[in-house]
Amino acid sequence: MAHHAPHAPILFSFRNVDGIVGGLASFITKAQKESLDKKGRFTIALSGGSLPKMLSGLIGNPAVKWDKWHVYYADERVVPLDHPDSNHLACTNELFSKVPIPVSQIHTIDTDLLNDIEELCDAYEKELIREFAQKDAARFPVFDLILLGMGPDGHTVSLFPGHELLAEDDRWVAYIEDSPKPPAKRITFTFPVINHAARVAFVAHGEEKQDVLSEVLDDPETGLPAARVRPAHPGQLYWFVDDAAAAKVKYPRTPTKV
Numbered sequence: 001m002a003h004h005a006p007h008a009p010i011l012f013s014f015r016n017v018d019g020i021v022g023g024l025a026s027f028i029t030k031a032q033k034e035s036l037d038k039k040g041r042f043t044i045a046l047s048g049g050s051l052p053k054m055l056s057g058l059i060g061n062p063a064v065k066w067d068k069w070h071v072y073y074a075d076e077r078v079v080p081l082d083h084p085d086s087n088h089l090a091c092t093n094e095l096f097s098k099v100p101i102p103v104s105q106i107h108t109i110d111t112d113l114l115n116d117i118e119e120l121c122d123a124y125e126k127e128l129i130r131e132f133a134q135k136d137a138a139r140f141p142v143f144d145l146i147l148l149g150m151g152p153d154g155h156t157v158s159l160f161p162g163h164e165l166l167a168e169d170d171r172w173v174a175y176i177e178d179s180p181k182p183p184a185k186r187i188t189f190t191f192p193v194i195n196h197a198a199r200v201a202f203v204a205h206g207e208e209k210q211d212v213l214s215e216v217l218d219d220p221e222t223g224l225p226a227a228r229v230r231p232a233h234p235g236q237l238y239w240f241v242d243d244a245a246a247a248k249v250k251y252p253r254t255p256t257k258v
């Protein structure tokens with residue numbers, strides 16, 4: 001049994017990627033049920049990179065109430081929605097084209113604004129304000145679930161090590177024009193948004209994540225972007241990883257029955 005402080009990150013390590021896919025699907029459906037029981041809708045934010053493929057356990061799953069999902073992108077590349085770099089395209093190819101989710105409930109960037117990143121970013125922030133601010137006049141939105149990835153450099157969403165956006169404490173959505181990982185132009189949720197969510201789950205797999213995962217979980221004070229994800233009480237952070245990624249991690253695992 002894992003012993004750590006209440007609200008410390010919960011680490012699930014699975015033997016392989018299939019294990020992550022199954023565990024993540026049960027976790028998401030449980031989170032969805034809790035939200036639907038409370039308020040009849042489920043607000044979720046997705047990432048790009050390796051994450052969309054990890055959502056295949058939701059396809060054909062009768063527990064998923066797609067008509068109640070309201071989907072946002074935790075970060076998005078400023079490219080057309082059918083561009084190979086688009087996080088929306090990746091999520092569509094891996095998930096949305098295969099499930100009956102109403103298209104109007106998937107909140108994409110406004111591609112009429114691709115030539116004005118500031119406007120595009122403001123417009124996406126307004127999408128979030130429409131969903132959250134009127135209801136509870138919250139300073140920051142409270143997503144039911146935000147799903148994140150982590151790059152081998154410790155970046156998450158489009159928040160990169162050493163970048164000035166790590167200090168953004170006011171905006172909900174910010175833009176970056178000098179991303180060290182292409183494409184350079186992106187929009188991203190800020191830390192206050194991520195850290196106000198009810199649940200945040202990182203999903204990471206493979207040997208290339210070994211060193212960074214042990215730094216983020218065992219030495220979080222080094223301050224890599226992924227280590228700065230610490231949802232405020234009563235929010236909870238989870239990690240869904242495979243044993244290859246967790247090979248160097250000393251942080252205690254929680255048994256993988258979610």
Ligand SMILES: O=C1O[C@H](COP(=O)(O)O)[C@@H](O)[C@H](O)[C@H]1O
Nearest residue numbers: 047048049050051149150151157
């Ligand atoms: O550029 C990005 O990278 C991160 C991490 O990607 P991964 O392929 O290492 O999982 C991703 O979470 C983010 O959405 C994306 O824009």
